[in-house]
Amino acid sequence: MPERTGLRAIAHTCPNCGHGELSVFYEVKQVPVHSCLMMPNPEEAKAFPCGDVSLAVCLHCGFITNTKFDAHWSAYAPNYEDQQSFSPTFNQFARELAQRLIDKYDLHNKDILEIGCSKGDFLLLLCELGNNRGVGIDPSVVPQRVQSEAADRVTFIQDYYSEAHAQYVGDFICCRHTLEHIQPTQEFLKTIRASIGDRLHVNVFFEIPDTIRVLQEQAFEDIYYEHCSYFTPGSLARLFRSCGFEVTDVYFGYGDQYLLIEAKPVAVDAAIVHTIEETPAQTLAYVTQFTQQIEAKLAYWEQHLTQMQAAGKKVVVWGSGSKCVAFLTTLNTIDKIQHVVDINPHRHGRFIPGVGKQIQSPEFLKDYQPDEIIVMNAIYCSEIQKMLDDMGVIAKLVAL
Numbered sequence: 001m002p003e004r005t006g007l008r009a010i011a012h013t014c015p016n017c018g019h020g021e022l023s024v025f026y027e028v029k030q031v032p033v034h035s036c037l038m039m040p041n042p043e044e045a046k047a048f049p050c051g052d053v054s055l056a057v058c059l060h061c062g063f064i065t066n067t068k069f070d071a072h073w074s075a076y077a078p079n080y081e082d083q084q085s086f087s088p089t090f091n092q093f094a095r096e097l098a099q100r101l102i103d104k105y106d107l108h109n110k111d112i113l114e115i116g117c118s119k120g121d122f123l124l125l126l127c128e129l130g131n132n133r134g135v136g137i138d139p140s141v142v143p144q145r146v147q148s149e150a151a152d153r154v155t156f157i158q159d160y161y162s163e164a165h166a167q168y169v170g171d172f173i174c175c176r177h178t179l180e181h182i183q184p185t186q187e188f189l190k191t192i193r194a195s196i197g198d199r200l201h202v203n204v205f206f207e208i209p210d211t212i213r214v215l216q217e218q219a220f221e222d223i224y225y226e227h228c229s230y231f232t233p234g235s236l237a238r239l240f241r242s243c244g245f246e247v248t249d250v251y252f253g254y255g256d257q258y259l260l261i262e263a264k265p266v267a268v269d270a271a272i273v274h275t276i277e278e279t280p281a282q283t284l285a286y287v288t289q290f291t292q293q294i295e296a297k298l299a300y301w302e303q304h305l306t307q308m309q310a311a312g313k314k315v316v317v318w319g320s321g322s323k324c325v326a327f328l329t330t331l332n333t334i335d336k337i338q339h340v341v342d343i344n345p346h347r348h349g350r351f352i353p354g355v356g357k358q359i360q361s362p363e364f365l366k367d368y369q370p371d372e373i374i375v376m377n378a379i380y381c382s383e384i385q386k387m388l389d390d391m392g393v394i395a396k397l398v399a400l
Helices: 042-046 088-105 121-130 163-168 185-196 211-217 233-242 280-310 322-331 364-368 378-391
Strands: 003-011 021-032 050-057 064-066 111-115 133-137 154-157 172-176 203-209 246-253 258-264 315-318 339-341 372-375 396-399
Touching: 003 280, 021 280, 021 322, 050 280, 088 121, 088 172, 088 378, 111 121, 121 133, 121 154, 121 172, 133 163, 163 185, 172 185, 185 233, 203 211, 211 280, 233 246, 233 258, 233 280, 280 315, 280 322, 315 322, 339 364, 364 378, 372 378, 378 396
Parallel strands: 111 133, 111 172, 133 154, 172 203, 315 339, 315 372, 372 396
Antiparallel strands: 003 021, 021 050, 050 064, 203 258, 246 258
């Protein structure tokens, strides 16, 4: 179980603003340093390296970081499996987002750069819908994984983004679910700004998880080692301004789980803020609420899983990614869940790092017939229920 620390000031430089002191408020010991690196057997999965999470908030800018994060463990590679495009719910969101960006920024016959493109789904979608050309940079990209009529107009580079890639700026830069994996956040964003230079027509779009929701809902399943950086609307917007961007919009999406920001490379008065931006003092209030309520949340789930096991009930987790790893390892209740299912076929038969469970396809449930399915993300409940109905599986769905 994690140890609640309250607020404990430590000398540690904030990667977001450079302030020299942070306040630790939540710690979890010995969690897998990667959640989505698929293991070939249970032995390697169980022996996977672990590290500590020690979240601390900067009272100066409101940014939250894992002070125990060690970039040495950042080993993103093709076997890092985070592709979400097997979900109809996610695909609808991605398609609507891509079309909105294309319409808003007139992305037709343009050059688009995606930093942290994963397997390339979204970049290919932007290029399909707008007849654009694209460059995707990500160490985990697998060229040709995603079939697309735009494939011949997209170049994938299997690498970490750096100043060496400044030539690929293009007309539009997007970066989705990458910044939370990067610890030197200000340094990273300044690198992007420097690559743009005086090309002031280049707009920038970022998407990351929203941390206010994590704090308000005590969503411990969204706190794991790879996520070393946790943003709120205010801390994200303040970072962009400090790096020479004008924030043109900042808003929530995907059931208010995601935080999205749009910016252009023009520095403006940092006093101009958007409606949803909170102050560092307000972030501290959310942090305090989290520390007061997290232990009760953890105790509830630990007790629930223990009671289900004692009653001989078959409980399955739906979703084998980072949320699953955090859910089971934070609670230290891996033995109380026998099976994990996932719709991503590239995960099937592989083993979860730090957990050791083999990932099953949804069809496994036809024979297993579980009593309860714990859904790692409530936004997928409707599509999961439809799949269960189609397979003739009758089980109680419980969303985190």
